[in-house]
Amino acid sequence: MDMLQNNQLEIRHISPEVRQLIKMYADVNSCTQSEMLERIILEWNAQQSESERPPGDEDE
Template identity: 70%
Template sequence: MSMAKDKELVLSHISLEVRKLIKMYAAVNECTQVEMLERIVLEWNAQQSRTERPPGDEDE
């Protein structure tokens, strides 16, 4: 998944407070704000897919 398209559009839809947090996290992790947002979204999606699995469907 890549958010390369419409980077400004994606960031502009986020509240000011969250944008400030993304900016701080990006500075700490030495990456751009867009890269940090992409990491956050990828991690969120990964967590969601783990919690939506039916019981007994764990990876071996």
């Protein structure tokens, strides 16, 4: 699945400062900027879904 095409998110819509950070992270992780952006989005979505879970007795 190509998240970038599905969500129509393009790197050109992101501020220059954030683009620079994505480029740096992509270089460190040996991937393209688009791949890095997709990883960031997937991680963000995962964290958001965790924070939206109703409180329960998971810790008991």
